[in-house]
Amino acid sequence: xxxxxxxxxxxxxxxxxxxxxxxxxxxxxxxxxxxxxxxxxxxxxxxxxxxxxxxxxxxxxxxxxxxxxxxxxxxxxxxxxxxxxxxxxxxxxxxxxxxxxxxxxxxxxxxxxxxxxxxxxxxxxxxxxxxxxxxxxxxxxxxxxxxxxxxxxxxxxxxxxxxxxxxxxxxxxx
Numbered sequence: 001x002x003x004x005x006x007x008x009x010x011x012x013x014x015x016x017x018x019x020x021x022x023x024x025x026x027x028x029x030x031x032x033x034x035x036x037x038x039x040x041x042x043x044x045x046x047x048x049x050x051x052x053x054x055x056x057x058x059x060x061x062x063x064x065x066x067x068x069x070x071x072x073x074x075x076x077x078x079x080x081x082x083x084x085x086x087x088x089x090x091x092x093x094x095x096x097x098x099x100x101x102x103x104x105x106x107x108x109x110x111x112x113x114x115x116x117x118x119x120x121x122x123x124x125x126x127x128x129x130x131x132x133x134x135x136x137x138x139x140x141x142x143x144x145x146x147x148x149x150x151x152x153x154x155x156x157x158x159x160x161x162x163x164x165x166x167x168x169x170x171x172x173x174x
Contacts, residue, residue, distance in 0.1 A: 066129045074131035078153075094151055095126045097159040098134065111138040111147055112166035121145070133164070144169050 064070050068091055073167045077083045101108040107120030115121070119140040126136045134149045145168035 012050040017154060018043075035132050068130055077131045083151075093126050094128060094159055095136065098126055098136065098149070098151075098161060107140070108138065110136075110149055110161050110163060111145065112163050113138070113140075113145065113168060116140060116143070123147075134161070143171060 025104055056057045061070075073078065075087055078090065079085070098110060099109075101110055102122040105120070106115050107113070108123050111121040111123060113121040119142065121140045122137050123136045123141075124172060125139045126134055129133055132150055134151050134154075135146065137144065137146050139145070145166060147166040148164045150162040150164055152162070154160060
């Protein structure tokens with residue numbers, strides 16, 4: 001009886017070892033498979049992100065096609081004619097010169113709009129298109145519009161403006 005008990009214990013121990021070995025090898029292979037799938041997902045995700053970044057970069061370049069910062073010919077014109085060395089500083093100077101007219105009690109005269117019912121039109125944002133043109137949007141809090149301006153750099157360094165065209169969007173009729 002004692003021999004058969006040892007035989008049964010031996011068989012049970014061998015079976016437990018076999019099942020344990022099978023469990024751990026299948027667990028390892030499933031972890032490797034999961035890691036491989038995770039790496040593949042990561043590669044796909046990084047490729048998608050890379051494509052998205054490239055797409056956004058291209059869209060940004062397209063949007064900035066008409067800007068003084070990306071227009072070499074306009075920058076060369078400014079360098080040669082006015083001895084301007086710093087384009088971002090010059091762009092800021094033009095923007096501040098135009099925004100300074102917002103302080104007028106009648107509103108910014110370069111919006112090409114008159115004051116309506118105690119609300120003056122002021123310029124909100126500005127973009128320098130090249131060495132000669134500026135586009136800006138303006139509002140009085142209720143109505144919005146856009147204006148295209150010419151700007152000139154005078155001999156004394158001051159900036160003057162001339163309205164080329166202006167458009168005031170109609171009020172919403174809800």
